Amino acid sequence: MNCADINKQIYLYNELTEREQKETNEHLEACESCRRTMEQAIGLQRVVAVHQAQIPVLHNETMMTHRIMSAIAARQRTRSSVWEGVVFSLKLSPLRYAMVAFSFFLVSMFIIESADQGDILRGQKTDGAISGPKTALDLASFHNTFLKKKKAQERSSTVFANCIAECLQNDSGCEACTNKFIKP
Amino acid sequence: MVDSHHDLNIAAQSTADQPLIHEELRIAIDKLTAQLSPKQKAVFVLREFEQVTMPEIENILSMDAGQVKSNLYYARKKVSEMITRYYEMKKIRP
Numbered sequence: 001m002n003c004a005d006i007n008k009q010i011y012l013y014n015e016l017t018e019r020e021q022k023e024t025n026e027h028l029e030a031c032e033s034c035r036r037t038m039e040q041a042i043g044l045q046r047v048v049a050v051h052q053a054q055i056p057v058l059h060n061e062t063m064m065t066h067r068i069m070s071a072i073a074a075r076q077r078t079r080s081s082v083w084e085g086v087v088f089s090l091k092l093s094p095l096r097y098a099m100v101a102f103s104f105f106l107v108s109m110f111i112i113e114s115a116d117q118g119d120i121l122r123g124q125k126t127d128g129a130i131s132g133p134k135t136a137l138d139l140a141s142f143h144n145t146f147l148k149k150k151k152a153q154e155r156s157s158t159v160f161a162n163c164i165a166e167c168l169q170n171d172s173g174c175e176a177c178t179n180k181f182i183k184p
Numbered sequence: 185m186v187d188s189h190h191d192l193n194i195a196a197q198s199t200a201d202q203p204l205i206h207e208e209l210r211i212a213i214d215k216l217t218a219q220l221s222p223k224q225k226a227v228f229v230l231r232e233f234e235q236v237t238m239p240e241i242e243n244i245l246s247m248d249a250g251q252v253k254s255n256l257y258y259a260r261k262k263v264s265e266m267i268t269r270y271y272e273m274k275k276i277r278p
Contacts, residue, residue, distance in 0.1 A: 011260040012253055044264040048232045051213050
């Protein structure tokens, strides 16, 4: 084997058979220039090992993350399905914040309502108040109705009393008070 | 005492520079492999960096054993020569 063949075998040393490796080693012992080539090949192996050990450094990592996330967002935006569109829009931050605010509003309303009902129940226990939801009392209309009723009663009782007095004086009965007044 | 202190400083400096040299070397190798032909690059990257076996490379690239070996030989030779030139330019040893 000449140096050209050995040269080729040097660069493919790990892929050679045992017999071929032995032949190459024998030649290397005798040939100075091939030994230099072998050193070069070993240098390459060393460099490749260093390359493998290196973890690639991310240049401007923040920008890369931003680019990836933007690309994902752009891809999601192209989806045609309505449902996917709705889901995606929910993921957008302003709408999400609005929904969170609305949830808080609903929860606070529920708490206020519960607190009011709690007061009524506590009132029932202590004062024996009428159960049921609170109703606004129209005092003016209540007063008018009450007074009208009272005046009507007073009027009828006055008429009745006068009728009785007259009937007793005359010692007679009348249609107005016969059913109601029993003579002694 | 001064000499040993000086040696220590040099040692510390070389250790600190090591990742930088390795990073520079990695970039250099990426550039060197880019100069290979597509077939040579494919065989070289699969064999050297991905540690794929020769029969697997033959299957992946649909080549026979002779073609794979030939491409690997030329790729290794080219990269090796370029690395030697790179080290000579940088005046550092592999």
